[in-house]
Amino acid sequence: MARVYNFSAGPSMLPEAVLLRAREELPDWHATGMSIMEMSHRGKDFVGVAEKSEADLRELLAIPVNYKVLFLQGGATGQFAAVPMNLLRGKSKVCYVNTGLWSEKAISEAERYCSVAIAASSKESGFATIPNRADWRIDPDAAYLHYTANETIGGVEFQDIPDSAGLPLVCDMSSNILSRPLDISRFGLIYAGAQKNMGPSGIVVVIVREDLIGQARTATPSIFDYKKQADGGSMLNTPPTYNWYLLGLVLEWLKEQGGLAAVEARNVRKAEKLYAAIDGSRLYSNPIEPGCRSRMNVPFRLAKTDLEKTFLAEAKAAGLVNLEGHRSVGGFRASIYNAMPEEGVDTLIAFMREFERKHG
Incomplete structure (x- = not known):
């Protein structure tokens, strides 16, 4: 068919080219006599795949050296909780922009850990627009400002990077990462589930500025602690190795596209x-x-x-x-x-x- x-x-x-390559390499990856999904995540072959994936992502997005790149599990939904657990850094309030269902889900999860101030919302318009930046109310005492770059359900997308009034800017970029060039230095943290533009579901990428990690809440599970994951090469537990491999193939394909x-x-x-x-x-x-x-x-x-x-x-x-x-x-x-x-x-x-x- x-x-x-x-x-x-x-x-x-x-991309069809990615699927065909994965099919070709499935039973015998690079003449190793085994599938990459059978390999130890600690072995040199898979470590090489992981390192190349990070290098390619850094090249495509021009990620500065003072940012960590993590390949984790739990999807963007897991990051709804991980972001406040890691970035509150002793503060009790955060700011969120509400532009749709995924913004609302992120807000609901953050409310488990702190007070959430809504800096702006387009709910009254039925989420048919993005609130005028002049009307945003950003609390200078908040730990960070969060927004969702693209709302997959409503079909609303930020066409530029908003000013965060000096707060670390946090972005859920699950559905438009790698769709355009990006100035990573404008952000404190970006997270993105892979299953839109990067690969299959089951793996999520976090790009976080180094100075923002290392102060996670005491009760934060180790697997959600950015500093521990960064120190462990995103391998505190066995990562989703095949998903990571496929993500790497997509990154190679993107480079081939120019x-x-x-x-x-x-x-x-x-x-x-x-x-x-x-x-x-x-x-x-x-x-x-x-x-x-x-x-x-x-x-x-x-x-x-x-x-x-x-x-x-x-x-x-x-x-x-x-x-x-x-x-x-x-x-x-x-x-x-x-x-x-x-x-x-x-x-x-x-x-x-x-x-x-x-x-x-």
Whole structure:
């Protein structure tokens, strides 16, 4: 069976070249006579894979030397708790910007450990925009300012890095990391689940400035202590070795694509043509303020809601799958991460136009 165009929000599609290489190397990695998933994480072969993954990530994102890179477990959800456990550093208050469901989940978890001040929120708008920066209220006594760079459900994305008023800036970048060049020095900490742009689910990357670690709460489990994980090479326990290996293959693929500047240019083209098709239609609509629209996740609705099941069925028959919107909002959503080729977006647009011609 031919591969479909998979518009899933996560776990998302992986580059076909990565899957083919992984298949080739699966039973016998580099003439070792065994699969990489069978190797000791302490052995020189896997340590080499881990070190190369970090080096490639540092190169792609131009990560400064005073930042630690950790490859951990527990996903971004685990980091919702790990961030306050590590970064409170004796303080009792933090600031969060609320732009959608994932912001709300991060806020709810942080409230277990400290007082959370909402610096800004777009909830009243139905999370259709990003709060005007002039209206943010950042408490100077807070330990850090947190925001979610891209909300996969609502389809809202920050197009630049917000000013944190002198506080360490913390960002959940799970769904748009590696989609564009980034000034890491603007951040105190970035965390990102891998299953959107970096690899399969089961591994999360943390990029944290060195001066912010080493002061975790006393009750912090060792596995969530950034300093202990940094000192242990992200291997306090057995890491998800195969996931780490696949993440490394994706990083190599990104370098082969020309790096993040080239990747961003392609992502811009994909998003612009899909939004243009939606905006130019009488059948489809997108609710997000244009300046805040996500390049990664494009939600849309049909003017004729009775056609929703027909749309999904015909799309699937055309090889376009996982276009359902999140269960909390309904409608449709096309996730067009790095691995989605431009031809996939073109095919979706052609299908949408033909569907409108027949049913609109």
